Amino acid sequence: MPGEHFVVPPHWEWYILLYFFFAGISGGAFVIGTMLRLWGRPTDAAASRLAFIISFPLLLICPILLTLDLGQPVRFWHMLVDVGSGTPAFKAYSPMSLGVWGLTLFGLFSFVMFLGAVGEGGYLRWRVLAGAGRVMNSTLGKVFMVLGAILGFFVAAYTGVLLAVSNQPVWSDTWTLGGLFLASGLSGAAASILLFSRGRRDAQVSDGKLIEADRYFIILELVLIVLFLITLGSLVSKVLGGGWILLWLVVLIGTLVPLVAHWRPAALRQLPPAVIPVLVLVGVLALRAVIIFSAQA
Amino acid sequence: MAQPVGFFTDVTLCIGCKACEVACKEWNALPNNPLEFRGSYDNTGQLDHANWRHVRFIEQPTKNPDKPIAWSMMSDVCKHCANASCLEVCPTNAIVRTEFDTVFIQQDVCNGCRDCIAACPYGVIGFNSTSGTAQKCTFCYDRLQNNLKPACATACPTQSIKFGPLDELRQTAAKRLDTLHAQGVTEAQIYGDKEYGGLHAFFLLTDKPEAYSLPSAESAVLPSRNNIPGYLTAVVTAIVAAVAGLIAFRRRGETQP
Numbered sequence: 001m002p003g004e005h006f007v008v009p010p011h012w013e014w015y016i017l018l019y020f021f022f023a024g025i026s027g028g029a030f031v032i033g034t035m036l037r038l039w040g041r042p043t044d045a046a047a048s049r050l051a052f053i054i055s056f057p058l059l060l061i062c063p064i065l066l067t068l069d070l071g072q073p074v075r076f077w078h079m080l081v082d083v084g085s086g087t088p089a090f091k092a093y094s095p096m097s098l099g100v101w102g103l104t105l106f107g108l109f110s111f112v113m114f115l116g117a118v119g120e121g122g123y124l125r126w127r128v129l130a131g132a133g134r135v136m137n138s139t140l141g142k143v144f145m146v147l148g149a150i151l152g153f154f155v156a157a158y159t160g161v162l163l164a165v166s167n168q169p170v171w172s173d174t175w176t177l178g179g180l181f182l183a184s185g186l187s188g189a190a191a192s193i194l195l196f197s198r199g200r201r202d203a204q205v206s207d208g209k210l211i212e213a214d215r216y217f218i219i220l221e222l223v224l225i226v227l228f229l230i231t232l233g234s235l236v237s238k239v240l241g242g243g244w245i246l247l248w249l250v251v252l253i254g255t256l257v258p259l260v261a262h263w264r265p266a267a268l269r270q271l272p273p274a275v276i277p278v279l280v281l282v283g284v285l286a287l288r289a290v291i292i293f294s295a296q297a
Numbered sequence: 298m299a300q301p302v303g304f305f306t307d308v309t310l311c312i313g314c315k316a317c318e319v320a321c322k323e324w325n326a327l328p329n330n331p332l333e334f335r336g337s338y339d340n341t342g343q344l345d346h347a348n349w350r351h352v353r354f355i356e357q358p359t360k361n362p363d364k365p366i367a368w369s370m371m372s373d374v375c376k377h378c379a380n381a382s383c384l385e386v387c388p389t390n391a392i393v394r395t396e397f398d399t400v401f402i403q404q405d406v407c408n409g410c411r412d413c414i415a416a417c418p419y420g421v422i423g424f425n426s427t428s429g430t431a432q433k434c435t436f437c438y439d440r441l442q443n444n445l446k447p448a449c450a451t452a453c454p455t456q457s458i459k460f461g462p463l464d465e466l467r468q469t470a471a472k473r474l475d476t477l478h479a480q481g482v483t484e485a486q487i488y489g490d491k492e493y494g495g496l497h498a499f500f501l502l503t504d505k506p507e508a509y510s511l512p513s514a515e516s517a518v519l520p521s522r523n524n525i526p527g528y529l530t531a532v533v534t535a536i537v538a539a540v541a542g543l544i545a546f547r548r549r550g551e552t553q554p
Contacts, residue, residue, distance in 0.1 A: 006510040008343070008420040010411035035542035044546065071409020071429030078389040078408045089390055093521045096412045097388035153535040161527035165520045166415035167382060175526035179534030186538050209546050216541035220534065 005169045009296035015069035019062055020159045020288045023103070024185025025192055025281075026058040027156030030110055032189050032213065033117075034149040036206060038142060047206035049117040051193050055152070056114035059107055080104070095162040102154045109148030116141070156185035163291070170238055170295035174231040176224050177291070183221040184284050187255075190214035191280035198274060214280065215262055218255045225251070225287075239294040247290040254283015301398035302441065303463040304450065304498040305470050306372055308509075309477065309485070310457035313338065313352055313370035320452035321350040324437065345423030349434040350374050350449050355508060371500065371509050372449070372458055375400065375421045375434035379494030382520050383413035383422060391431075398463070399436040399497055407431055416520045418493075418512050436497075463497060473501060492517040 033051030036044045067076045079100040082089040091097040112132070118124050120133030135141045160177030171177065190210050197203035197210075229236050240248065258276050318341060321327065328347045335342060339354035355369040377399045384392045384400055391406035392413060402413075402422075407430040414422045414431060422433045437447035445451075450460035459466060470487050477485040488506050489499025492514055506513050 004507055004512055004516050005418065006420050006512060007418060008345070008414060008423070010415040011424065012411065012415070031538075032542070035539070035546050039543055039546040069410075071411070071424060071426070071431075072407070075389075075406075075408035078391070078406060079410075082390050083406045084390065089388065091386075091388060091390075093524055094386045094388050094412070095524070095527075096386065096410060100388060153531070153538075157528075157531035157535065161524065161531065162412075163415075164523040164527045165386065166412075166523075167418040167518075167520055168415050171415075172520065172523055175523065175530050178527040178531035182531050182534045183538065213542055213545035216545060217538060220537055220541065224530075224534070 005167055005172075007167050007169070009168065010166075011296065012069070012292060013296075015065045017285070017289055017292050019065040019069070020181065020292070021188070021285050022058045022061050022065070023159055024156045024181055024284065024288075025188045026055045026062065026110065027106065027152035027154070028182075028185040028187075028189025029055040029058070029192060030106070030113065030152035031149045031156070031186065032193060032210070033113070034145040034152075035213075036209070037136070037145060040206065040209065044206045044209065045120070046200070046202035047193060047197060047210065049121050050196055050200070050203045051189070052110075052113040052117040053121075054189075054192055054196060056110045059103075059110050059155075062103060063107075093165075095158055095165050099155075099158045099162060102151060102158060106148065106151040106155045109144065109151055113145065113148060153182065156189075157182035163295075168295055170232060170235055170291070173233070173235055174228055176228040176231055180221065180224040180228055181288070183217055183224055184287050187214055187217035187221055188281050188284035190217060191277035191284075195274060195277040195281070211258075211262070215259060218258055218280075221287075222255055225255075238297075239290060242297075244290050244294045247286045250286035251283050251290065254279045254281070254286065299396045299441075301463040301497070302436070302461065303377075303466045303496075304374060304436075304447070305459040305461075305466040305501070306374070306498065307457050307459070307470075307473060307501045308369060308371045308503060309482070309501065310455045311352070311370040311372055312455055312457075313354060313368070314454060315341075315352050316452040316454055317350045317372050317449035317458055318348070318352055320448040321434075322348075324440070324448035325349065325435070344373060344375070344419075344421045344433070346425035346432040347423065349432075353509060355504075357508070369503060369508075371502070372453075373419075373509075374449070374498050375436075376419055376489065376493070376499070377434075377436060377497035378492075379497070380519060381493065382416040382418055386412045386416040386520055388412060395436075395438060395441075397436065397438075397441050399438065399441075401435055401438055402431055402433060404428065404430050404432070418517060420510075466499075470499065470501060477501075493519070 029051045033048045036048035067073045116132040116136045119129030120136055157178045160181035163171035164177050166172050190213050194210050257279050261276055337354055341348050341351045344351045351373045353371045353373050357367050359367045381400045391403045393401055395401050409429040411424055422431050425432050446460050450458045485503050488502050489496030
């Protein structure tokens with residue numbers, strides 16, 4: 001049962017919304033790239049490369065958004081270094097502290113895999129990149145990918161835990177947000193890879209697998225949305241009431257249309273192929289928007 | 298370490314004069330509030346970056362036609378919790394515990410992430426857009442370092458705000474509570490003995506805590522309570538997603554472009 005709170009909102013708004021969105025997709029893309037590489041066929045390597053190539057640029061946007069959101073942007077490094085002692089500033093029980101370190105470490109993995117993917121794909125014909133590309137399929141490369149994927153899972157999920165570890169109504173009254181943001185981030189990542197694979201015949205080979213994976217991620221997301229609403233109890237009106245229902249409709253369109261497209265393909269055959277991935281991505285953004293903004297209204 | 302200090306605020310003695318607010322603003326050079334009509338004598342509104350003391354005017358309807366409104370006044374302030382939510386989540390260690398056992402935001406360290414604002418269960422901390430930092434009551438740390446009482450307790454004309462060593466204040470509060478109970482004020486209660494490990498700014502109330510916008514003892518919980526369930530859900534989701542990926546990426550054959 002939610003407790004009675006007397007808090008003020010932190011005014012986490014557009015920068016944070018966009019950060020949560022890009023972090024979810026970046027982490028999710030790395031995870032999907034790794035799964036395609038580990039479990040897919042050799043022909044899935046192109047889609048896997050595309051996933052890694054999507055992950056890193058999106059991740060680069062994240063620290064910029066986080067820094068812009070700070071009241072004192074030039075002190076962004078205070079998140080990493082304790083000003084008083086000069087030692088690393090790390091608090092395992094503060095998701096923001098843990099997240100900054102997770103993001104930094106994930107940045108390293110994402111950057112290396114980006115270089116490897118560029119090298120393997122032959123997009124830049126530098127000798128060092130070609131070497132990095134060859135390492136991707138080695139045992140060392142696969143271990144590196146798995147470690148990066150664990151961090152990718154974390155980066156996509158911790159933003160939900162960050163909201164929950166507060167005393168804000170809605171956010172702190174549910175245990176579902178970490179899982180929900182992860183499922184939604186994976187779904188958005190699969191949609192992004194499908195979107196960027198348009199016109200790339202080598203990557204499109206894996207479209208069927210990505211569509212199936214996205215369907216599972218969406219079902220997982222829907223289950224977690226239901227659990228999220230149930231756990232809110234009487235506070236559910238705060239996220240469903242007023243104009244927020246419109247954003248929930250966008251979320252529903254972004255989740256249900258891809259499912260309908262699978263079970264009733266004739267109904268949506270006339271749509272351009274890019275429409276469904278775009279709907280998924282808009283839904284991913286709307287989900288984060290409604291959770292971030294409705295709790296602070 | 299210096300002796301732990303505290304505030305004991307007795308709402309039965311508060312007359313709503315706001316001397317504490319004025320003294321706090323004066324000493325800490327806090328900006329004036331905009332002039333606006335709020336429909337109440339409570340024209341401060343809330344604790345925030347510019348209001349580190351706030352005299353709440355709790356106006357409750359009565360059944361007495363001659364006195365349709367009953368007032369209760371309470372000078373609210375940062376509670377300087379023993380287990381402080383703000384200190385727990387602060388990622389930069391800008392929020393520290395002082396030698397007086399009070400909670401202090403180092404303005405030269407804070408980078409304005411506002412995680413403490415999301416965490417504070419009392420809505421005490423405000424964001425100063427001019428300095429770009431989170432701000433709240435410092436317990437007049439500069440005055441304490443010079444053996445002076447905090448400005449609010451010094452200015453309070455009715456001794457509603459008492460300052461002193463925490464142990465002595467708790468004894469004073471217990472005696473006052475006994476006196477009020479003996480006088481028939483049975484609803485009198487101490488708030489802040491147990492909540493968040495004991496508050497350094499605690500109160501004698503004459504109504505349930507929620508009437509003063511204070512969470513009950515059951516609702517006074519730390520943000521870290523959600524760490525394990527939050528991460529656990531994420532881990533379970535990750536495992537299910539990995540299984541889903543295994544099914545999707547292994548089983549199907551390639552599709553033609």
